[in-house]
Structures are given as C-alpha cells and as structure tokens.
Amino acid sequence: xxxARAAATTPTFTLRTGLVLALLAGxxxxxxxxxxxxxxLMLVTGAPVVPSLGAGVAxxxxxxxxxxxxxxxxxxxxxxxxxxxxxxxxxxxxxxxxLPADVATLAQAVSLAVLAAxxxxxxGYVMGDVTPxxxxxxxxxxxxxxLLKGLGLLAFGVFVFLPFYVMVMTSFxxxxxxxxNPLDFSM
Amino acid sequence: xxxxxxxxxxxxAGPMGKREARLAYTMLAPTFLIVLIxxxxxxxxxxxxxxxPVELGDLRPPEASVAERVRAEAVAAGESFxxxxxxxxxxxxxxxxxxxxxxxxxxxxxxxxxxxxxxxxADVLRCELGTLEGGGRERFELMATAATPxxxxxxxxEATQPVAxxxxxxxxxxxxxxxxxxxxxxxxxxxWGVLWVSLLYTVFGTGGALILGLxxxxxxxxxxxxxxxxxxxxxxxxxxxxxxxxxxxxxxxDPNSGALNAILLQTGAVEAPIxxxxxxxxxxxxxxxFTISFPxxxxxxxxxxxxxxFPLSFLFILARMQSINTDMYEAAELDGASxxxxxxxxxxPQLAAILAILFLLRFIWTxxxxxxxxxxxxxxxxxxxxxVNVYEQAIGLANIGAGAxxxxxxxxxxxxxxxxxxxxxxxxxx
Numbered sequence: 281x282x283x284a285r286a287a288a289t290t291p292t293f294t295l296r297t298g299l300v301l302a303l304l305a306g307x308x309x310x311x312x313x314x315x316x317x318x319x320x321l322m323l324v325t326g327a328p329v330v331p332s333l334g335a336g337v338a339x340x341x342x343x344x345x346x347x348x349x350x351x352x353x354x355x356x357x358x359x360x361x362x363x364x365x366x367x368x369x370x371x372x373x374x375x376x377x378x379l380p381a382d383v384a385t386l387a388q389a390v391s392l393a394v395l396a397a398x399x400x401x402x403x404g405y406v407m408g409d410v411t412p413x414x415x416x417x418x419x420x421x422x423x424x425x426x427l428l429k430g431l432g433l434l435a436f437g438v439f440v441f442l443p444f445y446v447m448v449m450t451s452f453x454x455x456x457x458x459x460x461n462p463l464d465f466s467m
Numbered sequence: 468x469x470x471x472x473x474x475x476x477x478x479x480a481g482p483m484g485k486r487e488a489r490l491a492y493t494m495l496a497p498t499f500l501i502v503l504i505x506x507x508x509x510x511x512x513x514x515x516x517x518x519x520p521v522e523l524g525d526l527r528p529p530e531a532s533v534a535e536r537v538r539a540e541a542v543a544a545g546e547s548f549x550x551x552x553x554x555x556x557x558x559x560x561x562x563x564x565x566x567x568x569x570x571x572x573x574x575x576x577x578x579x580x581x582x583x584x585x586x587x588x589a590d591v592l593r594c595e596l597g598t599l600e601g602g603g604r605e606r607f608e609l610m611a612t613a614a615t616p617x618x619x620x621x622x623x624x625e626a627t628q629p630v631a632x633x634x635x636x637x638x639x640x641x642x643x644x645x646x647x648x649x650x651x652x653x654x655x656x657x658x659w660g661v662l663w664v665s666l667l668y669t670v671f672g673t674g675g676a677l678i679l680g681l682x683x684x685x686x687x688x689x690x691x692x693x694x695x696x697x698x699x700x701x702x703x704x705x706x707x708x709x710x711x712x713x714x715x716x717x718x719x720x721d722p723n724s725g726a727l728n729a730i731l732l733q734t735g736a737v738e739a740p741i742x743x744x745x746x747x748x749x750x751x752x753x754x755x756x757f758t759i760s761f762p763x764x765x766x767x768x769x770x771x772x773x774x775x776x777f778p779l780s781f782l783f784i785l786a787r788m789q790s791i792n793t794d795m796y797e798a799a800e801l802d803g804a805s806x807x808x809x810x811x812x813x814x815x816p817q818l819a820a821i822l823a824i825l826f827l828l829r830f831i832w833t834x835x836x837x838x839x840x841x842x843x844x845x846x847x848x849x850x851x852x853x854x855v856n857v858y859e860q861a862i863g864l865a866n867i868g869a870g871a872x873x874x875x876x877x878x879x880x881x882x883x884x885x886x887x888x889x890x891x892x893x894x895x896x897x
Contacts, residue, residue, distance in 0.1 A: 318734070319734070328733060329734075330733070330734060331734055417805045418805045418806070421805045421806045425806050433686055433697070436682075436697075436701065437700075440700055440701055440704060441700060443712060443774075444700070446715050446726065447712065447714075450718055458718065459723075459724045462724050462725055462726045462728070462729040463726060463729045463730070463733070465726070
C-alpha cells in the first residue's frame with residue numbers, strides 16, 4: 281500500500297508505468313499474433329510460410345505505442361491496425377509471411393488484415409485508457425491481468441482445441457492421406 | 468463437587484442405548500464384512516502371488532491327458548496289432564500324483580498288457596502310472612488281438628475316448644513360498660531408475676495438471692461471451708477416450724509425418740525433426756562435471772498427463788472458487804488490496820484444502836497410471852514407470868510373481884505417501 285502510493289506520487293524511478301505495459305503488451309501480442317496467424321495460414325493454404333517474429337514484435341510495439349499515446353476510440357484502433365500492417369510489410373520487404381506476393385495472394389492479404397486488426401483490437405483492449413506515466417499498483421495489475429487472460433485463453437484454446445480438431449480430422453482420413461502431407465488440416 | 472449421580476446430564480449411553488447400538492452394529496456387520504472382503508481379497512491375492520514362484524506357464528493347472536493311437540485297418544481274426552496310449556502332464560513344473568487312465572475295449576478284442584501296470588476287467592482297460600513329473604509323458608504300447616475279423620480296427624478302438632485322472636497341486640494354492648521375486652525386482656539394474664521415473668512422472672504430472680487447472684479456472688471464472696462453450700471445450704481432454712487422444716498425440720508428434728514437427732521444420736525453429744516420444748534425452752548440459760540431460764520422452768508423457776487431467780482440477784477449483792464468499796473480496800477492495808494480493812492472500816488460502824485433496828487423488832491415480840504411457844511410448848525411451856514394469860514383468864517376461872512383487876512396491880509407495888499426506892496436508896478452516 282505504502283509503496284503503491286509512493287510510486288503514484290513521487291517522481292522516483294519506477295517500472296510501474298504505462299510505457300512498460302505498452303512494451304509488454306506489444307511484445308507479447310506481436311510475437312504470439314504473428315506466430316498464430318502464420319501457422320494458421322500455413323495449415324489453411326499449405327504454403328511454405330515462415331513467420332517473421334521480429335517484424336511481428338515491431339508491429340505489436342507500434343500498435344501498443346499508438347494505443348498508449350492516441351486518445352481511445354475507433355480512430356485509435358484504425359491507426360494502430362494500419363501502422364501495424366505497414367510495419368509488418370515494410371520490415372519484411374513486402375513478405376510478412378515469407379511468401380512471394382503471387383503465392384496465395386488473397387489468403388496472405390486476409391491474414392495480414394486479420395493480424396493487424398487483432399493486434400489493434402487486443403492491444404487496445406489490454407491497454408484501455410492507460411497513460412504513459414507512473415501508475416498505481418492496482419491499475420497496473422488490472423492491465424497485467426487483462427494481458428495474461430488474453431494470452432492464457434489463446435494458449436488454452438490452442439492446447440485443447442488442436443488435438444480435438446486433429447482427432448476429428450484423422451477420423452475422416454486414410455493413413456496414406458495423413459502420411460502424404462502432415463500440414464494438410466483440411467477435412 | 469459432591470459425588471451425586473443425579474447431578475448433570477447422563478454420561479455415556481444408557482442400557483437401552485447400548486442395546487440399540489449393539490443391534491445396529493450387528494445389522495451393519497454383514498455390509499462391513501462384504502466391503503472388507505471386496506477390498507482385502509485382491510490385495511491379499513497380490514501379496515500372496517508376489518511370494519510365489521509362479522510364471523505365466525504355471526497358471527495352467529496340472530492335468531493328466533491321454534491320447535490313443537491305433538495303426539491298423541482291416542484285421543483278420545487272430546491277428547495282433549499295436550495300441551498305443553500316451554499320457555501327459557499338462558503342467559510344466561508341477562508333478563501329478565496317482566495318475567490313472569481307463570479306456571473301454573471292444574468285446575471282440577483281447578488286450579495283452581504285458582509288463583505294463585495295467586489290468587483289463589470287463590472290457591475296461593485300466594492303467595496306473597503313479598507319479599508323473601512336470602511336463603512328463605509316458606507311453607504304453609499294448610498288444611491287441613482280434614477275436615473276430617475287424618473291418619476297421621482304428622475306428623473300432625478309438626471310438627471310445629480314454630479318460631485320464633490324476634491329483635496335482637495348483638502352484639497358486641500350495642504353500643511353496645519364495646523371496647526370489649523381490650530379490651529379482653530389487654537386484655534388477657533398472658529398478659531404481661524405474662522408481663525415479665515413476666516419481667518424476669507422478670510429481671510433475673500431478674503438479675502440471677493442478678497448475679493448468681488453476682489457470683483454466685482463473686480464466687473462466689468471470690462471465691464473458693462464449694464462456695459456456697469454452698468450459699465445455701476444456702473438458703474434452705478428460706472425457707475423450709484415452710486410446711483416441713493418445714493416437715492423436717502420436718499422430719501430431721510423429722517425427723516423420725507429424726504436424727508439429729512439420730510446423731517446427733517449416734518455421735525454421737528446428738533443423739531436424741524431433742522424435743518427441745522416442746528420444747530419451749535432448750541437449751545435454753555439463754555443470755561441475757555432472758552431465759544434466761533433458762529427458763525428452765518423459766517430458767512429453769508428463770505434458771500429456773497434465774493436458775489430459777487438468778480438466779478435473781479445473782472443475783474442482785472452479786466449483787470452490789464460485790463458492791468463496793464475495794464479501795471478502797469487497798472488504799479487500801475497500802482496504803486497497805491489488806488483484807494479485809487478493810489472489811495470493813484470499814483465493815489461494817481458500818483453495819488450499821481442495822488443492823491438497825486434488826494433489827492426493829491425482830498423485831495416487833497418476834502413480835497407478837498405466838494406459839497413458841503404454842499407449843504413447845510402450846515404456847520405451849526412459850518412460851518406464853512401475854506400473855509399466857508390472858506389465859513388463861508379468862506379461863512381457865511371463866513372470867507373474869515378479870509382476871506382483873513390483874505391484875507390492877507400488878502399493879507400499881502409495882500407502883506411505885498417503886500417510887505423509889494425511890499428516891501434513893492443509894485442512895479446511897472451521
């Protein structure tokens with residue numbers, strides 16, 4: 281209690297700031313987002329996708345900083361999404377998923393849009409109306425819990441749903457079809 | 468205080484109360500007895516078998532069998548032919564005593580028993596062999612003479628089945644005991660390794676399932692859209708048949724055709740496929756002259772165990788969480804407790820009792836778990852636990868006694884860990 285009040289009022293150095301939260305949210309969601317969307321694209325199209333994790337982290341950070349410094353609302357989310365998509369494309373020289381533009385063009389475009397939108401919405405939701413400066417402990421932990429809940433739900437969802445989906449999928453396929461292409465998740 | 472028997476409430480039960488209590492115990496006794504028998508009998512049988520030199524082959528009780536063989540067809544009157552009887556002891560090791568066999572002989576055939584221990588009385592051949600050793604066989608060749616011409620001697624004599632009898636003892640019911648099984652179990656080089664693997668598997672599998680269940684309960688505690696669907700989905704690992712999910716994991720983790728390895732290779736995370744279920748260790752690290760290697764296959768089966776059983780802890784913990792009084796959290800909010808403080812100082816102490824009970828239950832169940840590991844790795848690649856060892860000894864090596872001895876070790880470990888648990892476990896307050 282005492283430390284929380286001190287952090288909120290005195291100008292001493294503290295890690296309990298909105299900026300730290302933005303960096304945390306940006307790195308986590310950028311990394312996880314690009315990984316999940318890239319693997320989903322790989323499983324749907326069967327194309328040799330290579331996720332660019334660095335660009336994902338950068339895009340997440342850009343989106344998080346926009347969510348931190350721009351007033352909330354649709355304008356903020358749209359700006360964050362646009363900036364995230366632009367960062368992804370620019371940092372990977374136009375190949376955010378390691379694929380040339382003429383391979384699965386539509387799927388790539390949709391994936392990029394979904395990734396950028398998800399980053400903006402999720403990071404915007406996590407950040408809420410956090411301001412860059414020092415924060416009270418209570419408000420700081422509320423944001424951390426929002427971040428952890430989102431990541432946790434995604435992790436648990438994949439951890440439980442993927443084996444379930446594979447179980448259903450394998451029941452519709454022959455052994456030869458399963459062996460032919462392990463990345464083919466279509467039914 | 469004066470020694471007045473009328474002062475104060477009556478102490479203990481009165482004569483009528485005692486009589487009724489006796490009646491109640493008498494009427495409950497059969498139930499207690501039946502439950503006791505159901506619980507004790509298999510346990511006793513396990514201890515009994517663990518002290519016996521019994522192998523899979525010995526389970527066939529010693530029995531006498533006899534086969535008749537006649538090699539003759541058309542036989543003229545007065546002509547002789549051979550009749551051959553073979554008596555066998557079906558058990559491999561155990562002797563058979565007072566072995567006799569009888570066979571009906573057609574009226575128009577005379578049997579010359581020679582010096583065989585046989586008699587013929589009223590068309591019935593009776594031979595007494597005495598004792599037949601385990602796996603032993605004895606052959607009798609008798610001379611038969613036809614009184615009238617026979618069209619088919621073989622059919623005529625073999626039409627009646629010979630009957631053999633003998634007294635043998637069952638290896639399971641005799642009083643032949645040995646410590647050989649235990650000596651063999653404890654002397655085996657891999658025993659301590661197997662015990663260690665069992666403990667690692669149990670502790671980490673149980674802990675993993677509990678922690679995952681706690682996280683899942685925290686995630687799904689507060690209402691949001693789609694929560695009911697997620698709660699249902701989260702139960703899938705627990706309710707799905709083990710053979711189906713084990714096969715799914717084997718499919719996913721296969722080094723050649725598995726999706727996980729394909730994804731890892733594709734994204735450049737690894738250079739060569741990883742055999743998650745078949746590789747004993749991965750990346751060895753040397754510290755202070757010791758080599759520490761990461762047990763890969765064991766970790767995979769532990770992760771499977773945590774994945775498969777977290778829904779149980781999830782359900783228990785969620786139910787307990789929903790029943791925690793919200794007044795406490797309101798008071799904590801007023802006092803300025805942060806969310807993590809509320810979790811650490813309010814929720815966790817409230818959950819301690821259910822976590823302890825879950826730990827005990829899951830510890831026992833995981834230590835006894837056989838099917839999961841057997842389906843995933845078959846006990847190979849450093850994942851052989853004590854229960855897999857029971858199977859390996861009893862069925863794989865056909866040594867029932869040694870398997871039972873390992874099962875006794877499992878029982879002792881579980882009993883002692885349960886005792887330790889009851890001594891130190893946190894209890895529900897109030």
